[in-house]
Structures are given as C-alpha cells and as structure tokens.
Amino acid sequence: MADPIRRVAMISLHTSPLDQPGTGDAGGMNVYVTEVARRLAARGIEVDIFTRATSSALEPEVAVCDGVTVKHVHAGPFEGMTKHELPGQLCIFAREVLRAEAAHPLGHYDALHSHYWLSGQVAVLARDRWGVPLVHSMHTMAKVKNDALADGDSPEPLARVVGEEEVVGAADVLVANTDLEAKQLINAYDADPGRVEVVYPGVDTDVFRPTDRAAARAARDLPADAHVVLFAGRIQPLKAPDVLLRAVASLLARRPELRSRLVVPIVGGPSGSGLAEPTSLVRLAEELGIAGVVRFVPPVPQDELAGWYAAASVVAVPSYNESFGLVAAEAQACGAPVVAAAVGGLTTVVRDGHSGLLLDDHEPASWGRALERVITEPGLRDRLAAGALAQSEQFSWDATAESTLAVYERARSMMEETV
Missing domain, CATH: 3.40.50.2000 (Glycogen Phosphorylase B;)
Known part of the structure; x- marks a missing residue:
C-alpha cells in the first residue's frame, strides 16, 4: 500500500488566495483554493500554494494557517499586468517554482494541483520534473465563455484555447465543478471521460449561515x-x-x-x-x-x-x-x-x-x-x-476536500499503473 499523501503543491499563478475576492482577478477561485487547502491541512496534509508576486513588499512566504503556505514567485513586473499578458511570464514562473522545490529532497511533494489554464501550463512541466500526479481544475473555459459572450465583451484569445487543450491532454485527472462542466470538458475539449472527476465546491457554513x-x-x-x-x-x-x-x-x-x-x-x-x-x-x-x-x-x-x-x-x-x-x-x-x-x-x-x-x-x-x-x-x-x-446543505468544503484528496489518490494510482 502506498504511503498517504503528506504534501501537496498547488499552483494559482494569476491570482493569489490572499487577494480580496470581488475585484481584479480575485473571485470564487481564490476562495476555492484557500478553503480546500485549509481543509486538507486540517487532515494533516501540508499545502504550498505558488502564486505570482504582484508587489515587492510581499513576503516570500506567507502562512495562511498551520499547514498552508503561500509562496510568492517573482515573474515579470509586479503591477499592471493583465491575464492576457501573463503567458509571456510562464517560463520564468516555472523556473522559479522548480527552483523552490529543488531545495527539498527528491519526492518532497506527493501531488500537484493546478488552478486555471495558466497554472496548468506550469504544472505540466513541474509534474514531469517531480514525477508526481497532476490534478487540474479549469474553473472557467475559453470555449464555453466564447459561446456565451455578453454584449460588448471580448472573446478569449486563441492562445488560451490552445493552452487549455494542452493542459486537458496532459493532466492525469481533471476536476470538474459540476456534471455539466464534466460534459463540457469531454465534448468541447475531447477530455478522456475516465480522467474527469466531478467534485462540488463548498460553502463555509461557519461564515455563511442564517442570521437576523x-x-x-x-x-x-x-x-x-x-x-x-x-x-x-x-x-x-x-x-x-x-x-x-x-x-x-x-x-x-x-x-x-x-x-x-x-x-x-x-x-x-x-x-x-x-x-x-x-x-x-x-x-x-x-x-x-x-x-x-x-x-x-x-x-x-x-x-x-x-x-x-x-x-x-x-x-x-x-x-x-x-x-x-x-x-x-x-x-x-x-x-x-x-x-x-x-x-x-x-x-x-x-x-x-x-x-x-x-x-x-x-x-x-x-x-x-x-x-x-x-x-x-x-x-x-x-x-x-x-x-x-x-x-x-449539499455544499460543504469538508466534503470538497475529502473528495479532492480521493482524486489525488486516484491520480497517483493511475500514474503508477502507467510506469
């Protein structure tokens, strides 16, 4: 029997879990990454979250809670970069992520979980270098967004579409938020149905609860x-x-x-x-x-x-x-x-x-x-x-974390079977 998963690296390149949701590029994904990481840590799993530094004043590492650390990676100008400009910084970001892991003994991380396609591009390289399973969450998809554009909104660029297709093809397991998203991955991106898992996001019911x-x-x-x-x-x-x-x-x-x-x-x-x-x-x-x-x-x-x-x-x-x-x-x-x-x-x-x-x-x-x-x-x-x-009542971050951990275990088993 394989050892239990002890350490997970998450990559959230374009937006930090420390950012305030509701402005800039910070939104539901920020909440998702933070809450899943917290609950994995509560199960005794260490989580490092790699994100791009957007200020020189940021500490290299920030503890979110016991067991969860945000690691700020210097890649490109600190301020003023849009998501559409970030692909040009993927190489340097990937280099710095690999350098950070290289400071540890081989096998430091047991699984890698990337969020959004930009992170997935870096994670594919890191997965191959580290020899760990890659789980990827799309969060949003260019093809789906372009099929339902608001009036006056700009379509997602072809570079993103191609990048998403590459990540879908390379990830060991893809996590979909809903059954519909799973179908979209399969139908629009030709994802292997056997490598798509549905895990509902959750709600922090200690914070979001009925009050007067x-x-x-x-x-x-x-x-x-x-x-x-x-x-x-x-x-x-x-x-x-x-x-x-x-x-x-x-x-x-x-x-x-x-x-x-x-x-x-x-x-x-x-x-x-x-x-x-x-x-x-x-x-x-x-x-x-x-x-x-x-x-x-x-x-x-x-x-x-x-x-x-x-x-x-x-x-x-x-x-x-x-x-x-x-x-x-x-x-x-x-x-x-x-x-x-x-x-x-x-x-x-x-x-x-x-x-x-x-x-x-x-x-x-x-x-x-x-x-x-x-x-x-x-x-x-x-x-x-x-x-x-x-x-x-059907949406719980504890249930999300438990299911996500099961996905990590399955991805590791799938990877071992192909070795």
Missing part, C-alpha cells in the same frame, strides 16, 4: 421594510450587473410605487474587461433613472459579505457563464433566495422554484418580472428562503 435580517439591515443602514435586491461579485460584462440594473428599471417602469422601498446594493469592484470603463455601471444607473435606488459598495471580507446576504430580500446572479456559482451557494446558505441565469453551474446550485428562480434569458423585462415575484408575491420569498437553506 433586521440586525443585518440595521448594520448596513438599510430600512427594515426595504426590498433589497443584491448583486455581489466582480463588475465585468461576464457577471452581467448591467442586466440587473436594466431589470430594475423595467420593474420600476411597471411598478413605480415600489421605488420608495427598493434598494439595490452592488457589492464588488471592476474586473477583467470591466477595468476599461470602471464607472460605466454608475453611468448606466444614472441613464436609467435609478441612481437613487442603487448603492455601490466596494468588495468586502467574507464575514461582511455574509451580512449583506442576510440583509437581502433576494440575490441576483445574472452571469452569462459560471463554472459553479459560489455567490449563489453562499447566499442560499444565509437563507437568501436567488434569481439566477440558467447557465453553467448555476443550474446545479440553484433549484428552480425551490431555492430560487432560474431564467433562460437575460432580457430586462423577464428579470424584472422575476424579481417582482420574489419581493411582492405573498409567501414566495419565505418559501424560497426555506428552500435555499435546504439546498445549501
């Missing part, structure tokens, strides 16, 4: 009787906060008497292609005549985000694509119903008519009517809130 709604609203200066329609996430076309604003305008055009009680917090910061026009959403609210009901809130820590979910009447997730939909999962764990686009992992996270409503389009009128139903139809919001709590 009145207290949550008072703490955020929200009226006790308000209809609070919340958006949380990065402000970029993919996440479609503009769809929510147009839906609110449609709703108020039809039901102007709701204006005095409606509050629409937008919690998050510009990201991706949204960085090109960071004030565009503010201007859109003004153009639609709803600036008075919209409140823009900078990205907040996880415990504060949980308070926003608790304060919400409903959480809107109008994304054009989501590999999982962590915002929806966290909101439901706080007892907030969700109105979401029926795309990607959201069809797994949200149970239509039970924990929220799923919409097949991004039309403002459709979204306006769905939001109106939740906030005005007698009994509907409370019924969906109860369903949201029940639905959230």
Whole structure:
C-alpha cells in the first residue's frame, strides 16, 4: 500500500488566495483554493500554494494557517499586468517554482494541483520534473465563455484555447465543478471521460449561515421594510450587473410605487474587461433613472459579505457563464433566495422554484418580472428562503476536500499503473 499523501503543491499563478475576492482577478477561485487547502491541512496534509508576486513588499512566504503556505514567485513586473499578458511570464514562473522545490529532497511533494489554464501550463512541466500526479481544475473555459459572450465583451484569445487543450491532454485527472462542466470538458475539449472527476465546491457554513435580517439591515443602514435586491461579485460584462440594473428599471417602469422601498446594493469592484470603463455601471444607473435606488459598495471580507446576504430580500446572479456559482451557494446558505441565469453551474446550485428562480434569458423585462415575484408575491420569498437553506446543505468544503484528496489518490494510482 502506498504511503498517504503528506504534501501537496498547488499552483494559482494569476491570482493569489490572499487577494480580496470581488475585484481584479480575485473571485470564487481564490476562495476555492484557500478553503480546500485549509481543509486538507486540517487532515494533516501540508499545502504550498505558488502564486505570482504582484508587489515587492510581499513576503516570500506567507502562512495562511498551520499547514498552508503561500509562496510568492517573482515573474515579470509586479503591477499592471493583465491575464492576457501573463503567458509571456510562464517560463520564468516555472523556473522559479522548480527552483523552490529543488531545495527539498527528491519526492518532497506527493501531488500537484493546478488552478486555471495558466497554472496548468506550469504544472505540466513541474509534474514531469517531480514525477508526481497532476490534478487540474479549469474553473472557467475559453470555449464555453466564447459561446456565451455578453454584449460588448471580448472573446478569449486563441492562445488560451490552445493552452487549455494542452493542459486537458496532459493532466492525469481533471476536476470538474459540476456534471455539466464534466460534459463540457469531454465534448468541447475531447477530455478522456475516465480522467474527469466531478467534485462540488463548498460553502463555509461557519461564515455563511442564517442570521437576523433586521440586525443585518440595521448594520448596513438599510430600512427594515426595504426590498433589497443584491448583486455581489466582480463588475465585468461576464457577471452581467448591467442586466440587473436594466431589470430594475423595467420593474420600476411597471411598478413605480415600489421605488420608495427598493434598494439595490452592488457589492464588488471592476474586473477583467470591466477595468476599461470602471464607472460605466454608475453611468448606466444614472441613464436609467435609478441612481437613487442603487448603492455601490466596494468588495468586502467574507464575514461582511455574509451580512449583506442576510440583509437581502433576494440575490441576483445574472452571469452569462459560471463554472459553479459560489455567490449563489453562499447566499442560499444565509437563507437568501436567488434569481439566477440558467447557465453553467448555476443550474446545479440553484433549484428552480425551490431555492430560487432560474431564467433562460437575460432580457430586462423577464428579470424584472422575476424579481417582482420574489419581493411582492405573498409567501414566495419565505418559501424560497426555506428552500435555499435546504439546498445549501449539499455544499460543504469538508466534503470538497475529502473528495479532492480521493482524486489525488486516484491520480497517483493511475500514474503508477502507467510506469
């Protein structure tokens, strides 16, 4: 019998688990990497997370908790680089990762887990050098994103498509967030079905849990009787906060008497292609005549985000694509119903008519009517809130970590069989 897995190297090149989710390139993937690493450490497994340094002031190594260390790798300019410019830094990043491992005895790591295609490119080289199994999580896929682009958004470049295809072909095991993502890997990227494992992401229920709604609203200066329609996430076309604003305008055009009680917090910061026009959403609210009901809130820590979910009447997730939909999962764990686009992992996270409503389009009128139903139809919001709590019980980071560890073991067995 093989020795148990003791040390795992994770690669998260383009975004650090130490970054604040909700702005820049930091989002659900950051949470995923951190939470899985923490729970692996709780099982006695040491986890080193390699990420690109974005400031000269960063310490070379930062302990997240006992057993989890973030290692900052110097590769390219510290600031001002976009994801599309990072492929030019893959060689130096890979060199520094290999150099860091070389300081240890041979066989220091027992498994390698890369996140996002850029990390996968480095991990393929490291896997071959270290002789350990490579597990890769895509998190998002260029072909899927390009099939569902928001208006005005830029398609993912061919270099990313080719890079993803290379990683899919090289990884020992691919981790998909949902059954749908597994099918997309197989159908769009010709992944071997025998090397694809589905592992649901989770929710930290110590942080995201039901709390008193009145207290949550008072703490955020929200009226006790308000209809609070919340958006949380990065402000970029993919996440479609503009769809929510147009839906609110449609709703108020039809039901102007709701204006005095409606509050629409937008919690998050510009990201991706949204960085090109960071004030565009503010201007859109003004153009639609709803600036008075919209409140823009900078990205907040996880415990504060949980308070926003608790304060919400409903959480809107109008994304054009989501590999999982962590915002929806966290909101439901706080007892907030969700109105979401029926795309990607959201069809797994949200149970239509039970924990929220799923919409097949991004039309403002459709979204306006769905939001109106939740906030005005007698009994509907409370019924969906109860369903949201029940639905959230199937998503646990402990279960995610346990399943991920089983994937590492399987990948190692598969690699040994081919030697």
